[in-house]
Ligand code: FES
C-alpha cells in the first residue's frame with residue numbers, strides 16, 4: 508500500500524506493507540536511522556519521534572497511521588547546521604554515554620519542554636519516565652533538559668514543521 512507523509516519537512520510517498528511499523532518505515536525505507544528500536548513493545552522510548560506535534564513511540568504506530576502527518580525525527584532538528592537547543596544541551600551537559608537512547612530522549616525532551624518551558628528537576632524526571640537509559644543514571648540527561656529550558660520557547664519546538672509540540 509502507498510503511504511504519504513511529510514518527514515523532516517520533505518514530502519514522501521512510499522510503498523509499505525500494512526503491518527509495517529512507523530519506526531521500521533523511518534529506518535528501513537527512509538534511511539533515518541537515528542530513530543532506534545530498543546524493545547518493539549512501547550517500553551523504552553528509543554524510537555520516540557514527533558508526529559503532528561505529539562511525541563510518539565514510533566514502534567507503537569503503523570506507518571499507515573501516519574498518512575498525511577508531519578513527522579519529525581532527530582535528523583530534522585538542526586537548522587542551517589545549528590543544533591536544536593535540546594541537542595546542544597545534551598552535548599554541553601554530556602547527557603549521554605552509549606547514545607542508544609539519546610535520539611528518543613532528545614525528542615521526548617522537546618515534548619516535555621513544549622508542555623512545560625520551565626520544568627523542575629522532578630518534572631523533567633516525570634516527563635521522561637517513558638524513556639529508559641541503561642548508561643547515564645539520568646542525572647546528566649535531566650541537567651541537559653534544564654539547560655535547554657534556558658533557550659526559551661525554541662527548546663519546545665521543531666523546525667521542520669513549525670508546529671507546537673506536546674508530550
Ligand atoms: S522501541 Fe519503541 S518503545 Fe522501545
Ligand code: FES
Nearest residue numbers: 604608640641642
Ligand atoms: S546513553 Fe546508553 S542507553 Fe542511554
